[in-house]
Amino acid sequence: xxxxxxxxxEAIIRFDNVTYSVRGKQSNAIIxxxxxxxxxxxxxxxxxxxxxxxxxxxxxxxxxxxxQSGTVIVQGRATSEWDVIRLRRGIGYVIQEGGLFPHFxxxxxxxxxxxxxxxxxxxxxxxxVELLAVVGLDPAEFTIRRPHELSGGQRQRVGVARALAADxxxxxxxxxFGALDPVTRAELQREFSNLAxxxxxxxxxxxxxxxxxxxxxxxxxxxxxxxxxxxxxxxxFLHINHPEVKAFASSLDAVAGxxx
Amino acid sequence: xxxxxxxAGHRTEILEATAAHLSLVVISMAIAIAIALPLGMFIxxxxxxxxxxxxxxxxxxxxxxLALFGFLIPIPFIGGIGRRTAIVALVLYALLPILRNTxxxxxxxxxxxxxxAEAMGMTNTQILWRVRLPLALPVILAGIRTATVxxxxxxxxxxxxxxxxxxxxxxxxxxxxxxxxxxxxxxPAALLxxxxxxxxxxIERRLKVT
Numbered sequence: 001x002x003x004x005x006x007x008x009x010e011a012i013i014r015f016d017n018v019t020y021s022v023r024g025k026q027s028n029a030i031i032x033x034x035x036x037x038x039x040x041x042x043x044x045x046x047x048x049x050x051x052x053x054x055x056x057x058x059x060x061x062x063x064x065x066x067x068q069s070g071t072v073i074v075q076g077r078a079t080s081e082w083d084v085i086r087l088r089r090g091i092g093y094v095i096q097e098g099g100l101f102p103h104f105x106x107x108x109x110x111x112x113x114x115x116x117x118x119x120x121x122x123x124x125x126x127x128x129v130e131l132l133a134v135v136g137l138d139p140a141e142f143t144i145r146r147p148h149e150l151s152g153g154q155r156q157r158v159g160v161a162r163a164l165a166a167d168x169x170x171x172x173x174x175x176x177f178g179a180l181d182p183v184t185r186a187e188l189q190r191e192f193s194n195l196a197x198x199x200x201x202x203x204x205x206x207x208x209x210x211x212x213x214x215x216x217x218x219x220x221x222x223x224x225x226x227x228x229x230x231x232x233x234x235x236x237f238l239h240i241n242h243p244e245v246k247a248f249a250s251s252l253d254a255v256a257g258x259x260x
Numbered sequence: 261x262x263x264x265x266x267x268a269g270h271r272t273e274i275l276e277a278t279a280a281h282l283s284l285v286v287i288s289m290a291i292a293i294a295i296a297l298p299l300g301m302f303i304x305x306x307x308x309x310x311x312x313x314x315x316x317x318x319x320x321x322x323x324x325x326l327a328l329f330g331f332l333i334p335i336p337f338i339g340g341i342g343r344r345t346a347i348v349a350l351v352l353y354a355l356l357p358i359l360r361n362t363x364x365x366x367x368x369x370x371x372x373x374x375x376x377a378e379a380m381g382m383t384n385t386q387i388l389w390r391v392r393l394p395l396a397l398p399v400i401l402a403g404i405r406t407a408t409v410x411x412x413x414x415x416x417x418x419x420x421x422x423x424x425x426x427x428x429x430x431x432x433x434x435x436x437x438x439x440x441x442x443x444x445x446x447x448p449a450a451l452l453x454x455x456x457x458x459x460x461x462x463i464e465r466r467l468k469v470t
Contacts (some may be wrong), residue, residue, distance in 0.1 A: 027426075043444045051352030057391070062379055064375075064378060064379060084381075085381045085382075085383060086381070088378075088379055088380065088381035089380070089381035091379075093376065093379035093380060094459065095375060095376060095379075096372070097374055098370050098372070098376075099370075099372035099373050099375060099377075100373070100376070101377070101391060101395075102370075103395055112380055112382075113380055113381065116380070116382065126325065129339055162380075172379075229350075254336070
């Protein structure tokens, strides 16, 4: 990484006028000419309704998708110029339901990227134990379990540990807590917000839940129909005068109204 | 003559025919697996080829088995009378269940798992060998089991083109109008099929995760 002592921090991820559409038609763009800078250490939350393009934006970062026009620059290099395998091994990825390998044990799941990177076994097992502790699972109990023997919350913890395994500077999270029951979700959100602060990673987090966004984000970017309609730190976000911001804010009011 | 008397009197002959039958099945299955498994892996990322391969395998399966044996006889190199022709026909017959299950097994994997694998920086080859194949194994094995049971049955007809095996008794029994002789072929063939089914089902269960 380039740790330049410039007055403005270099963006670790940058979208330069990026457009993405399914069949190459400009008319039904999923991502419509987006420019966005994400700075190292930020927790950027991409907020939006279903179909607003937030997951697509996420997948453009690790080249799971390639833009029709414009460039996505990750760590100073366009994703089109990266060797995609190298690029992805340097970016942790967590999805809803975990996407854990059912035929692997917890330890093997967490060790995936280190194994692909051919670390020596002693270093891998040390790292696995370390990471299980980081995500709050007892290594003695969990290393040899398989994903189907875990609860939803435990699976997500393993998913986070797996993403962190090779210590990537960037972490992409696609509604990681979306499938959990509300109590477990709140628990994981709280823990994760502490963890994120401690790790100092650049995190791009996709959600449709404003509360989650307010809790975790250092900046919230609101997407609507493939465009950025608002971008602000959580403190200022609710004061933005835009109908979509208000629509999301009213979802909070509904909750507050029911409990008061 | 009761079947029992016939069995007792022709014990070695029946055992030999069973062994010949089994070798016919094992050789055919080995070849069919050697063709269908790699082919199934190969067509996962090639939709155009997939339709051709599955289509052809389906066509072989629709040809009545006796007719398939008949068709092969005049063909040079692979045809003629005897075991070789029978093995070719049995292989063609066994291809579809193995190929189809291999393809279905490899492609029917939880999309979240495949997406995670891709996003973690696994290459397509690594995903195939370390994710798709282990997870597809029970489905592939189910295909092999189906194919084995079919092959054991169809192999009895191979006796019609001089390939030997348990079908010899069945054809002889039909000609002699003797139930006892027919049963001397039919019962061991049925037992073989049941045993193979149980054995392979057991392995299949052991391989299943979740």
